Amino acid sequence: MTRTAIVTGASSGIGVAVSKKLVELGYNVMMAARRVDRLEELAKELGDKAAYRATDVTNPDDLKALVEATDAAFGQTDILVNNAGIMPLSPMSGRRTEDWDNMIDVNLRGVLHGIDAVLPQMAERQDGHIVNVSSVAGLAVTPISAVYSATKFGVRAISDGLRQEMTGRNVRVTVVTPGGVNTELADSITDKNLRTALEAHLTFDFLEPENIADAVAYALEQPASVCIGEIVIRPTGQA
Numbered sequence: 156m157t158r159t160a161i162v163t164g165a166s167s168g169i170g171v172a173v174s175k176k177l178v179e180l181g182y183n184v185m186m187a188a189r190r191v192d193r194l195e196e197l198a199k200e201l202g203d204k205a206a207y208r209a210t211d212v213t214n215p216d217d218l219k220a221l222v223e224a225t226d227a228a229f230g231q232t233d234i235l236v237n238n239a240g241i242m243p244l245s246p247m248s249g250r251r252t253e254d255w256d257n258m259i260d261v262n263l264r265g266v267l268h269g270i271d272a273v274l275p276q277m278a279e280r281q282d283g284h285i286v287n288v289s290s291v292a293g294l295a296v297t298p299i300s301a302v303y304s305a306t307k308f309g310v311r312a313i314s315d316g317l318r319q320e321m322t323g324r325n326v327r328v329t330v331v332t333p334g335g336v337n338t339e340l341a342d343s344i345t346d347k348n349l350r351t352a353l354e355a356h357l358t359f360d361f362l363e364p365e366n367i368a369d370a371v372a373y374a375l376e377q378p379a380s381v382c383i384g385e386i387v388i389r390p391t392g393q394a
């Protein structure tokens with residue numbers, strides 16, 4: 156049977172590449188994000204195996220409706236790729252508290268809302284795969300990444316705890332932990348001076364979103380008895 160995946164954050168960057176890769180591999184894909192114009196265009200390009208739904212991951216009802224729409228369109232939800240994220244980096248002394256709240260709401264609560272929406276059917280069927288996207292900022296913290304890192308450390312903690320909890324239910328959990336990837340993520344940095352300084356500082360070549368899509372596909376394509384717990388994937392030039 157054709158397997159069905161939900162991909163959040165499918166309107167740009169890694170989410171676009173993952174959606175394309177999964178359709179190429181024969182999966183049905185339900186793409187979710189707020190910018191539906193982009194999703195609509197991508198769905199047209201990808202054909203019958205792709206559908207989309209406007210989703211704000213900070214709203215738990217949106218995630219529940221997303222899963223219902225996926226099940227209605229394709230029968231059931233086999234895979235969730237919790238990819239939506241923002242990265243408004245800044246030093247905490249800058250007191251950009253709205254950025255802190257937004258990161259927690261999207262990167263952490265958003266992931267939890269996705270898990271909550273798909274877990275009941277996966278646990279009951281004793282089949283499913285949840286892929287959460289963390290970051291190397293979830294492995295090591297820097298002075299400007301305290302809150303972003305907190306969310307991405309959190310994603311790794313949630314992923315491994317859920318993986319352990321689900322061992323008896325045949326639900327696999329993978330966390331994909333990228334280094335620098337060439338996407339629109341830096342657009343979410345609200346401290347523009349910091350963004351300029353950061354871009355001048357990061358001189359190595361970034362990965363392309365397709366490199367992360369390959370990592371997601373590697374985890375998904377393993378036999379059901381094989382759980383890839385974590386994939387850390389960095390540009391060769393990134394320390």
Ligand SMILES: NC(=O)c1ccc[n+]([C@@H]2O[C@H](COP(=O)([O-])OP(=O)(O)OC[C@H]3O[C@@H](n4cnc5c(N)ncnc54)[C@H](OP(=O)(O)O)[C@@H]3O)[C@@H](O)[C@H]2O)c1
Nearest residue numbers: 164166167168169189190211212239240290336338339340
């Ligand atoms: N690029 C990197 O260097 C890098 C490194 C490590 C980890 N990551 C992680 O990779 C993931 C994907 O990021 P990206 O690099 O592909 O960045 P991106 O190009 O900026 O994509 C971010 C995606 O998240 C979605 N999103 C943001 N807020 C949302 C919300 N409230 N509800 C639903 N969707 C929302 C955006 O869609 P809408 O705005 O249309 O809603 C967009 O599709 C993130 O979790 C990020 O932390 C990226």
